[in-house]
Amino acid sequence: MFKPITIKDIAKALNLSTSTVSRALRGGYEISEETKKIVLDYAEKVNFKRNPIALSLKxxxxxxxxxxxxxxxxxxxxxxxxxxxxxxxxxxxxxxxxxxxxxxxxxxxxxxxxxxxxxxxxxxxxxxxxxxxxxxxxxxxxxxxxxxxxxxxxxxxxxxxxSNNIKGAFEATEFLINKGCKRIAHLANASQLSITAERQKGYEDALKKYDIPVDDKLIKYCKHGGRDKMEVEIAVREFIEHDPPDAIFVASDRLSTGCLSTLKKYANNSNILIAGFSNSELVELLNPSLSYIRQPxxxxxxxxxxxxxxxxxxxxxxxxxxxxxxxxxxxxxxx
Structure with a gap:
């Protein structure tokens, strides 16, 4: 009959107290690194698994x-x-x-x-x-x-x-400016989110550095964060229907996807550049292409x-x- 290895078994084998073994397995600061290594190596060798029910009760x-x-x-x-x-x-x-x-x-x-x-x-x-x-x-x-x-x-x-949202947004917007863009729209997340205010600040700081006025009509908030696809589509269409921007800085992955699909649907031949926050592994396959800020x-x-x-x-x-x-x-x- 199978009997799982216990803390007592490890303690007996290593000639240590059960409390020392228990603390070593937990990474307790009061146990030396040498003792921790001895205990952890032995526990791995004998395939020791902690009993979560017993632990939670104790x-x-x-x-x-x-x-x-x-x-x-x-x-x-x-x-x-x-x-x-x-x-x-x-x-x-x-x-x-x-x-x-x-x-x-x-x-x-x-x-x-x-x-x-x-x-x-x-x-x-x-x-x-x-x-x-x-x-x-x-x-x-x-x-x-x-x-x-x-x-x-x-x-x-x-x-x-x-992450440093202000710096990331600044760099993305500055990149678009250095590409010759002067009218840069900003597709933002819900207005109350911490990331929204920080990314908008980075966007506005870059515009100000290059003496480009901040135009409130070129900033749209998506209060559902891209969950409502129609909300994103409406925002992007409002950007492109009258006096389209040279570029759009997009605040998040989900918004970027919605923005690109809307542009493909309604402005497929436009030269609007896109930059935004994205950690997608597929970002380089997107069309139009997306310059992106990656978070760690x-x-x-x-x-x-x-x-x-x-x-x-x-x-x-x-x-x-x-x-x-x-x-x-x-x-x-x-x-």
């Missing part, structure tokens, strides 16, 4: 973290989730992923569902429709560790991870998970929180 933890994103199919979020999982699983945590599809109602339901499953913490990237944050603020006040990434809530006192999605997810687990495992209340900003990279004309 430590009153579920060893699971929730992740709220708008869409797993979005390349940025799938790459960020890879980063989250790389950290979580190495530290013995399971990851439960939930999609909002940029719907506020879904976000509320998903957050409540995850909280009811007794997760140890929550990683959140806000939906495009979310303007009321009470569902998150209530849980945070009750002590649930929450860390934001990409689409962050600045008013909540916790760790946050973002994997590293953002990894850092957010590390910060969340630090809060979960801290023996003392954390009072000082960090906002981390990672650099983006510009890829001109899909190169």
């Amino acid at each position: 430590e009153r933890r579920s060893y699971s973290i929730g992740v709220i994103v708008c869409e797993v199919a979005n390349q940025f979020f799938s790459q960020a989730i890879d980063g989250i999982e790389s950290v979580a699983y190495s530290k013995g945590y399971h990851v439960i992923i939930s999609q909002t599809h940029d719907s506020y109602d879904r976000e509320v339901i998903n957050v409540e569902h995850l909280a009811n499953r007794s997760i140890d913490g929550l990683l959140v990237s806000l939906s495009a429709e979310t303007k009321d944050y009470s569902h998150l603020e209530k849980l945070h006040e009750q002590g649930l560790p929450i860390v934001f990434f990409d689409r962050i809530l600045n008013s909540m006192n916790t760790h946050k991870v973002s 999605a994997f590293d953002m997810g990894k850092k957010a998970a590390e910060m969340l687990i630090d809060i979960i495992e801290s023996k003392y209340p954390i009072e000082e929180f960090e906002s981390v900003m990672l650099d983006t990279t510009l890829h001109p004309n899909g190169a």
Whole structure:
């Protein structure tokens, strides 16, 4: 009959106490790196698997973290989730992923569902429709560790991870200006999102640097974040129907796809240049071509998970929180 290896078995084999083995397996700071390596190497050799039910009963933890994103199919979020999982699983945590599809109602339901499953913490990237944050603020006040990434809530006192949206948007817009474009439209996400304000600022800063006036008629917001395809189509058609722009700076992957398909449908022979934020692996195959800003999605997810687990495992209340900003990279004309 099969009997799984236990912490007691490892302790006996290595002549260590069970508490030392348990802490070493958890990566406890009080255990030396040498002892951790001995324990982890032996655990791997004997194919040791921690018993999550026993652990949660003993430590009153579920060893699971929730992740709220708008869409797993979005390349940025799938790459960020890879980063989250790389950290979580190495530290013995399971990851439960939930999609909002940029719907506020879904976000509320998903957050409540995850909280009811007794997760140890929550990683959140806000939906495009979310303007009321009470569902998150209530849980945070009750002590649930929450860390934001990409689409962050600045008013909540916790760790946050973002990319340098202002710099990325500035570089994309400057690239279009250097290509000879003077009338550059901006297709933006929902107005209340943190990324929207930051990317619009980068866009406007680039225009101002080159003495190009900011024209409010050339800025359109998509309050559903591209979930409503007709909303994107209407916005792009309004750009191109009267006095079309030389270029469009697009704020996100989903908006970029909608923008390109609308141009193909209604302005297929135009010379409108497109630049925008995209982490898609297929971006270089798009037609018309898209110059793009790539975010370090994997590293953002990894850092957010590390910060969340630090809060979960801290023996003392954390009072000082960090906002981390990672650099983006510009890829001109899909190169």
